[in-house]
Amino acid sequence: MSPAPFFYNEMKVNDMREASVLEMRGIYKSFPGVKALQNVDFTLRAGEIHALMGENGAGKSTLIKVLTGVYPMDAGEIQIKDKGPVQIHSPQQAQQAGISTVYQEISLCPNLSVAENIFLGRGEGRLVSWREMNRKAGTLLDSLGIRVKPTQQLASCSIAVQQMVAIARAVDMDCRVLILDEPTSSLDESEVEKLFHLMRDLRERGVGIIFVTHFLDQVYEVCDRITVLRDGKLVGEYEIENLPRVQLVSKMLGKELDDMADIKNNIPVYSEESFTPVYEAKGLCSTEGIQPFDFYIRCGEVNGFTGLLGSGRSESVRAIFGADKVTGGEVRVDGKPVKITKPIEAMRCGLGYLAEDRKRDGIIGDLSVRDNIILALQVKTGFFKPFSKAQATKFADEYIKLLDIKTASVNTPIKSLSGGNQQKVILGRWLLTHPKYLILDEPTRGIDVGTKIEIQKLVLKLASEGMSVTFISSETDEMLRTCSRLIVMRDRRVVGELTGDQLTQNTIMNTIAGGEKE
Amino acid sequence: MSNTALQGRGKPQLRLRNMTDTNLLTMITIIVFVVMYLFAVIVLKKGFLKPQMLLNILNENAALIILSCGMSLVMITGGIDISVGGVTALVCTACAVYLDKQGGNVPMAILLAVGIGLAFGLVQGYLVAYLEIQPFIVTLAGMFFARGMTTIINTDPFNVAHPGFVALKGTRITVPFLGSYNKHGNYISAYIEIGVIVALLAAAVLFLVLKWTKTGRSFYAVGGNRQSALMLGVNVRRTVFLSHLFCGLLAGIGGFVYFMHVGSCAPSHASGAEMNAIASSIIGGTMLTGGVGNIIGTFFGVVSLALIQQIVSSVGLDQAWWTGITVAAMLCVFLVVQSVIISRRKKANLTAAAENTR
Amino acid sequence: MTAKTTVKSGSFLSGLLRHQIVIPLAAILLLTLFNLIADPSFFRIKLGMTNAGNPVLTGNLITILDSGSELAILAIGMTLVTAASGGQDISVGAAIAISGSVILRILCGPPGAYSGELQAPIFVAFLAACAVSMIFGAFNGSLVAFFRIQPMVATLILFTAGRSIAAWINNNKLPIISDDRFSYYGGYLPGVPIPTPFFIAVICFVITWAILKFTNLGLYVQSVGINEKTSRLNGLNPELIKFATYVLLGLCVAVSGFIKVSRVSTLNYSVIAKDIEMDAILAVALGGNALSGGKFSMSASVLGAYVLQYLTTTLYKFHVKPESLSAYKAVVVILLVILSAPAVREKLSSLVKKLHSPASSAGQSA
Known part of the structure; x- marks a missing residue:
């Protein structure tokens, strides 16, 4: 060595x-x-x-x-x-x-000691000299100012220390x-x-x-x-x-600061009478480490969580749907207090949630398009009331047509569809449950431009029919085109709420960037 | 920083958390063994005070110790091998037929036993490591094959009469100072069989390999996290292959030790030995998920299992079925304890992480 | 035009080939072919008489249908367990011993008290066996679902203890039930020439079919087996579903145990249903179901069970000792898993592609 x-x-x-x-x-x-x-x-x-x-x-x-x-x-x-x-x-x-x-994701072995993780798979010879190894590791860790005993099992160290051990190895x-x-x-x-x-x-x-x-x-x-x-x-x-920060954000999002023409036209105007909150939460927080936040959505409203990736926007909606373990907060649906701790409870309250990670949390890969479309409604309907094959096919065909899903047949396994079509199948799954309130977390990620626009149009159409929608996207202009209210998040807490005239690229970027005043 | 956070939580917890999983589980096993033995000595008295009692446990279970060592090795790497019982029976039959009906000699019989074990290890290891077939299925087929071959070679049980072998089987090694006096006041010296020496030797060698060689540590790495081990430069396939190869080899040796103990062949020999070996490994603190375990623990796992059977029978529950039920109950308790310890550790880490983000 | 039709028929064929039921079907075909060539008399069915003077059908095919019943019933439960939890229950043999022992205990009363008269209706004994088996199923299921122990290891506990518990229930006595009515279920109903176990298996299969048809069991089990996270987000409770499959397997175990005991009117705790767990797992694998869980085909599993029995009967026919059967089965298993190993499949499919590409390009040019 x-x-x-x-x-x-x-x-x-x-x-x-x-x-x-x-x-x-x-x-x-x-x-x-x-x-x-x-x-x-x-x-x-x-x-x-x-x-x-x-x-x-x-x-x-x-x-x-x-x-x-x-x-x-x-x-x-x-x-x-x-x-x-x-x-x-x-x-x-x-x-x-x-x-x-x-x-x-730490790529070390959690069951071995810190020193072993540093020296595993390296060096000459066939034998392990523990004393020598621990001494060397000790010297190395000391020289880098990492305070951990070389003999400690890696799993018992905090994530930060584990990361530093990985760095020490490098x-x-x-x-x-x-x-x-x-x-x-x-x-x-x-x-x-x-x-x-x-x-x-x-x-x-x-x-x-x-x-x-x-x-x-x-x-x-x-x-x-x-x-x-x-x-x-x-x-x-x-x-x-x-x-400067704002410019960095604008470069990442691909929008020039004053590039905000002709977007505002598309924002729908809501009448005053639709101001009953469909869903309301106070002090909601979950085990995923978001700060407690308040949130509401009105009937027929489209709002959105914005912020950079990792800002806590997905964790917030997961808490709303009960997908993560909810640790606190009061929730009302249609003004009545309810408890949402599991997805099934949220579904019974009329909520729907399209998850961010399609492959992990969205599709059931080996099952057919038909089964994937009817799944949520089927679970909601109950164990003893399965749809007949004809009924299920009818449902599936309806949404295949409505959303223009390109699939060979309803029997095709969903994993063989393209990303955009998979997404539409899952969207169809939730629309089939006729939710009052639909949460869409990155529905447009990784799909082609045409489909993106279709989905945005669909969101606006649903809202005009009285559905409430929360829309999350990394692309700000999509949000601006669809949402009438934006909740801005940074570092896992809500840092602002933008409505009306505030809905411009500039203000969004400034709020996301935060901190720095120009 | 975890160090500072931990110091606020009181010392005992600190020590437990700083202990590696392997050491913690091994310690639990040893404590359980000692407590059980003390209980037996104090409450039951009878034969438990005599050292020969313990030595007899070793004599009876020498083969199981060897099989369990191999099993632990595979389990540490994250796999399983359920063919060891079948291989044991096959070794018995093959050696018995070779010695008595083919007129063979003892050294060649030993080679035969080792060869059978190695062959199983080789094929199973290749299928698991390089063709990536589930170890359970591969070794299940191995077990089927070994049991079937046993009956194809010979179905009728018989005692081996080969003089050289009988002499070997009858050899008793006297252990000084541990003898005792019988009712008539005659001194009876304590003894162990050759198999025990082999078993202790095998366990010691394997312990040293696991602790002090790089190959040994790579078994733990692969069992801990296969993907990480690969990234850290461990040859994962070779390691998995080796674990099965060693396990097969030990099954061959264990088979011969079993053969030396019983001195006969029968298709039903060592039935359920694989499950006893798995149970001993688990009780000895080897985790099924891999990466955690230790040969010392396995050794105590085997003797604990044997001891509790002794205790149960001397308490008066001497019907045959109590053995199975106690073993299962003990296994169940240890499994649940393992599951709880690990999930609590995970939770502790999670809450620590959650506290961090808040 | 011609090219188009070839493509179409090709895709139909490959579609059929891709369906998993093709594996047991091909195995049946192979075995039948082998028997036809080796000795066509294998397929002869004769009408015989029992000692009581009832007409019965005899022949190898009848034997297959008869003796394969327990395995087929177990395969139903094992398929569900495999699909939902991605692991197998190795305690079914021991659990059969328990359920058989419960039946004897109920029918014969306390150990040693049996006088030749049934102490309880057979139906009650059967229900008691079902209840007990389901409780043990629930035990396995809770270890797997709630304690998250690997299925094979969790069921190792009952595997170790099961036969001992069975012996304990009857205090190690082996009462023999002399009532004829009890032997109907493992033998023949008076006047019916086809063995009863076959009917029981058919009934079980029909009930399972109905359950899969009229409840969402199939959809739920497959969803959980394929993607637990997504299933949870769609309102399912993966733990509960896994747990339920083990309880259902318990039910299948009770039925198999009932047949097994009825066949011989008694049971030997250490021998009854020995190694049947391995056969049941093998039946599921032979049915082309992934042992790592997910999609399943119930009929393929059941067919797999009969294929296994077919193989066994064929081997018997060729004078293989019953004890040595397992060696041959092992060879079959190994060939099967090697052929279905991803690493081998990849190589095979690339080989097939190489062979195919000149042919298909030729077809297109035509």
Whole structure:
């Protein structure tokens, strides 16, 4: 095992600051139906912390997976300082090239000790010298300022410590490029502070750090430069001083600040008489760590939760539907107090919820389109009242026609449909239950433009028929086109509510960005 | 930071939480064994005071210790092997027929036993590790095959009369200082059989391998989190393959030890041995989900299981069925305890995380 | 034009081939072919007489229908358990011993008191066995569903204890029921030449079919087995559904136990239904159901059970010792799982594609 070459002297570090340690040129990567990366360049200097920013589908996770050898790239070149162009086909090769990754989902073994996790699968010889290993690990952890005993079982450490152990492993493996993929999403403030301290320390030692996060505050606290991706393309690379928050948000969302023409026309106007709250919650919170919030929706209203990914918008609606364990709050439906702790209770109250992660929480892959459409209504109707096959097919056909779902037949397994059509099937599933109040969490993600517009139109049509809809989307203009009221979230708490004239790109972005006054 | 958060929660909890799962579960097993033994000595007296009592447990269960060691190894890696009982029976029959009907010699019989075990380990390991078939199904077929082969080779039970083997079987090793006096005041020396030495040797070797070699640690890594182990540079397939190979090898050796103990062959030999081995491993603190377990625990698991059977029968519940019921009850308790401990630990981590975000 | 029709017929064929029932059907075909070539007299059915003078049909095919009944009934429950929980119950053999013991206990009264007269109606004994089996099913189910222990391991407990409990219920006595009425259920009803177990199996299958038809059991079980998270979000209670499948399997166990005891009018605790759990699991696998749960086909499972019995009877016919059967079965299982292993399938399908691509391109050019 070679000693970690990080103890450069001051001058050398200054030299390295200018030199790029990693260069990616003209990266292309596509998946069936999606161009995930198109001609993306990325440069990382030694001794800098570089934020990689972008919303869903921007391509940042694809870029990282290309860099770490999880996906092969279609075209492009990766250069590492002192090693020239490298071919990376596996995570192991990435590690050999000096690229280490610390994921949000910790990829260590929870049943082993801290020291073992640092040294597993490395070094020569067949035997384990525990004393030697623990001593080395102790020295390493001390030098990085991580306060944990090497002999402790990893599972008994907090997530923050586990993450830092993963970083320590990477550091000890002679890494030049350290990728931190959303490391802070489950840490509290003091833990984040410790992590940042460690990151700055590594920066001083000349490591190039790629930092992926959704928290703007953190970007501005710790990063030197920012690269923004959008729709698989490079938007730009900026020094942090030259890019104010609002501009960063606008670049991520792809909207210029004063680009708000002709959107307002489409917002429907509601009459005063529809002002009865269909659903009302006070002080709602769940085990997923959102701050208690108040919320209501009127009959025939379309409102939305907005905020960047990870801001708590999905967790909020999951709490409304009882999908996560609700830990507090009062809920009224049509003015009557009710208890919603399980999805079935929400469904009985007339709620419907289309989940964000279609594959995990939406489709039942092996079942047919028909079964997927009737599922929710069937569960609501009851165990002993199954629909006849003819009835079920009738329901399914009705919604296949209504939503223009492209499927070979009602018997086709849903997993063989395209993403957009899967989404429509699930939408059909909830429409079939005739909900009073429908929650749509990212219904337009990962589907083609035509379908997106169809879904937006459908939402407005449903609202005009008296259904209340909560609509969540990463794309602000979709929200502006459909919602009459927006609840803005940042860092897992509600930070504002926008209605009427406030519904502009500018105010939304300012509220999302928060903090910084211009 | 967890360290500071923990210090506020009182010391005993701190120690328990700092303990690895493996050590915690092993400790529980040892405590249970000691408590049971003390209970037997104090309340039941009878034979429990005599060291030979404990040695007899070893004599009776030497083969089971070896089988359980192999089982623990596979379970630590996250798999299961239910063919070990079948392999034991097959080894008995094959060796018996070879010795008595083919006129073979003892060393070759031992080689035969080891070879049978290795063959099973090799095939099963390949199917599980490289073709990624569920271990349960593969080893189920292995068990079927072994039991079937046993009866194809020979159906009628017989005692082996091969002189060399009978001498080996009858060899007793006297343990100094542990003898006792019988009613007539004659000194009876305490003894163990050769099988016990083999079992202890196998357990010791496996313990050392698991603790001190990189291969040994990779078994734990693969069982803890297969995906992570792969990312950390462990050769997962090779590790899974090795676990089955070793388990097969130990089943072969265990089979021969069983054969040395009973000295006969019958298709019904070692029936249910696989389930006893699994039960011993679980009681010894090996988690079914993989990644947690320890050979010392397994050893105590086997002897605890044997001890409780002794206790039950000397309490007066000597009908045959009480054995099955007590074993199952003990298994049930340990399973539920494991499940509760793990879910409480998870919950503790979760609440810690929730507190963090608040 | 021609190309189009070939594509269509090809897709129909491949559609049929993709349906899982093709696996047991192909197995039946193979076995039948083998028997036809080896010895066509295998299929002969004769009309014989019992000792009591009742006309009965005898022959290998009748034996298959008769002896396969218990397995088919168990396969019904095992399919549900497999589909919902992605694991198998290995305690069914032991549970059959328990339910059989309960039946004897109810019919014969306290151990040792049996005088040749039934102490209770057979129907009551059957209901008691059902109740007891369902309680043990509930025990397994709660370990799996609520304590989240792997099914195979959770049921290991009852597997270990079951036969002992069965012995304990009757204080290890083996009373023999001499009442003729009791032997109807495992033998022949007077005047009916076809063995009763077959009818019981048919009744069970019809009831199951009706349950699947008139309740949402099938939909719920498959949803939970395929995607637990989605099922929960759609208002299902995955724990309850898993639990329920184990209770239902308990019911199937009681019926099988009833037939088993009735066949011999008594039971041997350590021998009755030995290794039947492995056969039941194998029947589910032979029916082409994924042992990791999800979609299932009940008729394929039941057919799988009869295929297994067909195989057994064929092997017997060729003078394989009953004890050695398992070796042959093991070979079948291994071949089956190797062929269905994803790694092997991938290679096979790429091989098929290679063989197919020149053929299909030729078809298109025509």
